[in-house]
Amino acid sequence: MTNLEGRVIRRRRALDPPAGVPDDLQLLATLAERLGVGGFSGDPRTVFEELRRASAGGAADYAGISYARIDAEDGVFWPCPAAEDGAPDHPGTPRLFTERFATPDGRARFLRVEHVDAHEPTDAEYPYVLTTGRVLAQYQSGTQTRRTRSLQLIAPTPRAELHPDLARRLGIAQDDVVELATRRGRARFHAAVTDAIRPDVVFAPFHWGGGSSANALTDPALDPTSRMPAFKVCAVAVTRVGGPEERIAPPAPATQPQPRAAAPAVPARPRPPARSRRSPSMKSTPRFLQGVYPITGEGLTKPGPVDAALRYTVPSGCSAQALYFRGGNSTGELVYVLLLRDGEPVRWFPIGARGDTHVPLRVVEDLPGGSVVELHAAAPEGVTGELVLDLGLVEV
Numbered sequence: 399m400t401n402l403e404g405r406v407i408r409r410r411r412a413l414d415p416p417a418g419v420p421d422d423l424q425l426l427a428t429l430a431e432r433l434g435v436g437g438f439s440g441d442p443r444t445v446f447e448e449l450r451r452a453s454a455g456g457a458a459d460y461a462g463i464s465y466a467r468i469d470a471e472d473g474v475f476w477p478c479p480a481a482e483d484g485a486p487d488h489p490g491t492p493r494l495f496t497e498r499f500a501t502p503d504g505r506a507r508f509l510r511v512e513h514v515d516a517h518e519p520t521d522a523e524y525p526y527v528l529t530t531g532r533v534l535a536q537y538q539s540g541t542q543t544r545r546t547r548s549l550q551l552i553a554p555t556p557r558a559e560l561h562p563d564l565a566r567r568l569g570i571a572q573d574d575v576v577e578l579a580t581r582r583g584r585a586r587f588h589a590a591v592t593d594a595i596r597p598d599v600v601f602a603p604f605h606w607g608g609g610s611s612a613n614a615l616t617d618p619a620l621d622p623t624s625r626m627p628a629f630k631v632c633a634v635a636v637t638r639v640g641g642p643e644e645r646i647a648p649p650a651p652a653t654q655p656q657p658r659a660a661a662p663a664v665p666a667r668p669r670p671p672a673r674s675r676r677s678p679s680m681k682s683t684p685r686f687l688q689g690v691y692p693i694t695g696e697g698l699t700k701p702g703p704v705d706a707a708l709r710y711t712v713p714s715g716c717s718a719q720a721l722y723f724r725g726g727n728s729t730g731e732l733v734y735v736l737l738l739r740d741g742e743p744v745r746w747f748p749i750g751a752r753g754d755t756h757v758p759l760r761v762v763e764d765l766p767g768g769s770v771v772e773l774h775a776a777a778p779e780g781v782t783g784e785l786v787l788d789l790g791l792v793e794v
Contacts, residue, residue, distance in 0.1 A: 404494070405473040406463050454480060457500075462488045516631040517619040524580060524633035526564070526600050530612045531630075533557075533603045540605040547794045548719035548764055551682055556610040558587035559601040560636065565591045573642030578602060579635045583614035586639065600634055685710055685718065687773055688788040693733065695777030701736045702774055708787065709772040717764040718793045720771065723747055726754040729783030736774040737789070739765065754786075 400406050415421065420428065420440075427440035439445055443465060454461035461480035467487070468474055475490035498504030520527060535552040536543050543549045558576055560568075570576055574589045578600065586609050587602060595601055604612040617632040687708045696702065703709075712718045720737070727733050727749040737745040749755050765771065775785055 400476065401473075404475050404491070406460065406468060406476055406478075407473040408465065408468050450480075463490075517628050518581070518617050518632045520598075520633045524635045526598055526634050526636060528578060528580065528600050528602060528615060528632050528634035529630050530602050530604050530616060533605060536603065536605040538605065546764060548682075548717060548792055551792060551794065552721075553603075556587045556603055556606040557590040558636075559590045559592050559595050561595050561597040561599075562591050562593055563597045564600075564636070565589065568636055568638060570636075570638045571642070574638050575640035575642075577637045577639045578615055579637070580615040580617075580632055582616070582618075585610050585612060585614050588642070589638075600636060604629075683793045685791040685793050686788065687771070687791075690784055690786050693729070693775055693777055693781075693783060693785050695729075695731075695733070695779050695781035697779045698732075698734070698776050701734070701776035704773060704775050704785065704787070708789075709770065710791065712765050712767050712769045712771070712793065714767040716767050716793050718769070718771075718791050719764055720759045720789060720791050722759055722788075722790045723757045724755070724786075724788040725749045726786035727752065727783065728785070729777060729781050731778045731781045733775060733777040733781070733785065735785070735787065736776070738770075738772050738774060740770050749785075 399409055423442060423445060424440035427438045430436075430438035439448075446465070450460045450463065453459050457477065459477040459479045462478040463474045463476065471490075475492045478488050478490040481487045495506075499506045501507060516527075532538070533553050535549045558578060560570060560576070565571065570589050570591070572589060572591045575586055576589045577584055577586050585602070602612045602615070606612075615632065615634065617628040619628045620626065621628070687710055689705070689707060691704045691708075693704065710718075723735070723737065723745075725735050725747055730751045732748060732750055734746050734748045736743050737747070745759070747755055747757060771789075771791070773787055773789060775787075777783075
């Protein structure tokens, strides 16, 4: 793959897939074969060699990049033409446009852009702004991630995010069913009340279909230059239609919402007790590696175990997932905590001097039974103090 800085690197398989599950290249090669197209390889190295030949002489020239060079040089920057006979390898191009830009006279072009207001403003009937996007645990469509038990626990139902002030004004509590209506359609979601969003904005994920389809709401207006649809801004109305235990029923079949009278002020209802949203057949158990532990540094290059209590083995027949890490540092120096899986480092968390950190994890990967998770730590040599550690996991 090529990262944002133009460095061509290799991504290696972390785990072998289950038996009978092909990777994407193999699927494409199989599909091509069934469609009668020969010569389509499912081998990554073969495909990369074809990319080298196809890109030779182009703006993004990969011809001089090989697996061996990527491994030896920790990645190679494109463009990197193939070396002429007897000449040394091209070094790659870590920085583009050091001498000239890709314009006829080699000079940069600056274009003035005027601000343009949203295509669809709010009004009395649709007084709030709707924006759409991803939920981390469901990636794009959820067609794969909703088959993973731990991710299903994180995002079991489509949820629209509302600010607490807006929720109180509309009489909406956590997990209530709300209907979002725009000039194009309606969709229903469970409410997620959070102060991470503005009081005049509602967020809806686009991973669900049917009665919770965000695309039934969005504005089809196109940007005049990029031709991108206005998925991020449109006017919306919000109504509570059910309690937290009710299923999300599809909205009325009418394609156009009918004009509505202004809703009377509804007194804020007491917040109901937290309820489990998981399926009755799915049992989960929280697990925590946490406590306050003394630390004596042996050098930042020498992380080591802190305490036997910071080690967890996933029981056989279960799976688990790390959800968050919190850490505090009483020393006057930077320290870091290392998260290991089966003895291999997978994440490190720097904690500043007399500081703390909180990192949500929610990695897509499940930890199968038998996996060992542990926390190690490192500090500058001779530094002493205490660490406050808290790794939260869910076991399914």
